[in-house]
Amino acid sequence: MFGFIKKSLSKTVAAIKTVAPKKKITFTKDELEDILLEADVEYALVEIILNEIYQDKITREILRSKLLATLAYTSYKEPKFTPPFVELIVGVNGAGKTTTIAKLAYKYKQEGKKVLLGAGDTFRAAAIEQLTLWANRLDIPVVSSKQGHDSSAVAYDAIDSAKAKGFDNVIIDTAGRLHTQTNLANELKKVKRICDKAHKGAPHRTVLIIDGTQGNSAISQAKAFNEMIGIDGIIITKLDGTAKGGSIFSIAYALELPILYVGTGEQPENLTPFDKYEFVDGLLDAIFVEEE
Numbered sequence: 001m002f003g004f005i006k007k008s009l010s011k012t013v014a015a016i017k018t019v020a021p022k023k024k025i026t027f028t029k030d031e032l033e034d035i036l037l038e039a040d041v042e043y044a045l046v047e048i049i050l051n052e053i054y055q056d057k058i059t060r061e062i063l064r065s066k067l068l069a070t071l072a073y074t075s076y077k078e079p080k081f082t083p084p085f086v087e088l089i090v091g092v093n094g095a096g097k098t099t100t101i102a103k104l105a106y107k108y109k110q111e112g113k114k115v116l117l118g119a120g121d122t123f124r125a126a127a128i129e130q131l132t133l134w135a136n137r138l139d140i141p142v143v144s145s146k147q148g149h150d151s152s153a154v155a156y157d158a159i160d161s162a163k164a165k166g167f168d169n170v171i172i173d174t175a176g177r178l179h180t181q182t183n184l185a186n187e188l189k190k191v192k193r194i195c196d197k198a199h200k201g202a203p204h205r206t207v208l209i210i211d212g213t214q215g216n217s218a219i220s221q222a223k224a225f226n227e228m229i230g231i232d233g234i235i236i237t238k239l240d241g242t243a244k245g246g247s248i249f250s251i252a253y254a255l256e257l258p259i260l261y262v263g264t265g266e267q268p269e270n271l272t273p274f275d276k277y278e279f280v281d282g283l284l285d286a287i288f289v290e291e292e
């Protein structure tokens with residue numbers, strides 16, 4: 001799997017090249033400020049990183065340790081659970097929720113697990129259709145209802161059915177938008193409650209999907225979801241399509257949440273575990289030449 005993250009950084013690297021066309025052994029703070037901002041690391045975090053550096057000539061190793069420190073929260077520990085493992089997928093419309101659910105389902109299926117999907121975004125008929133399309137394509141069962149029906153009932157039925165049939169994983173889609181933010185918060189909370197009712201301890205993981213092309217503007221959105229229902233981990237989509245790869249630092253730092261995977265394309269297999277070392281080194285390779 002090695003190399004997918006680095007490859008997906010090509011647009012971010014191209015953005016960096018506009019301010020640092022020539023790789024060097026060391027950079028000044030001013031130069032690095034331009035580079036990090038161009039990669040869409042949030043201004044406040046750029047200041048934090050640079051303020052902690054006391055050298056005038058900054059080497060790859062110095063910057064590397066600072067960048068890795070901002071990703072200190074990115075490791076995830078799976079909780080203890082009784083199967084099926086239930087995941088709730090949340091995020092705004094268009095972030096890539098449906099595609100990411102398909103990618104996760106594909107991954108679990110490849111691992112030999114029995115997966116069931118729950119089409120819990122009952123607010124939009126298109127969301128149900130899209131998920132069903134993916135489910136058919138991947139030959140994975142999906143529990144759904146009609147548009148406008150109760151999404152928590154879908155979650156309950158999906159979990160109940162998975163339990164009865166000995167499934168390993170249940171992935172539940174949720175609405176990204178309702179008439180008001182309060183409605184959305186109430187609905188997500190209810191779905192979460194009902195999951196626990198259907199299967200004690202569920203959902204075992206609530207995953208927020210963030211559109212990587214949004215860069216730092218996704219932070220406030222992510223904070224809102226975290227306050228609404230509590231997020232256990234993040235998946236950042238469309239890393240391959242963005243020049244804003246540096247926003248991953250700000251998102252991870254601001255939310256103190258693990259980044260589980262990144263989306264590196266539109267196909268089911270384009271979901272890559274987030275490896276902070278590959279990510280940081282992928283960026284640093286574009287900036288520094290190796291010391292002789």
Ligand SMILES: Nc1nc2c(ncn2[C@@H]2O[C@H](COP(=O)(O)OP(=O)(O)OP(=O)(O)O)[C@@H](O)[C@H]2O)c(=O)[nH]1
Pocket residue numbers: 091092093094095096097098099100127130176237238239240241262263264265266270
């Ligand atoms: N290049 C690329 N495109 C992606 C990735 N993930 C999702 N997409 C595309 O982004 C678009 C939106 O994805 P969806 O999965 O439909 O988004 P959603 O959040 O379910 O949005 P709704 O269907 O509006 O609820 C689709 O065209 C996907 O193919 C990714 O990692 N890379």
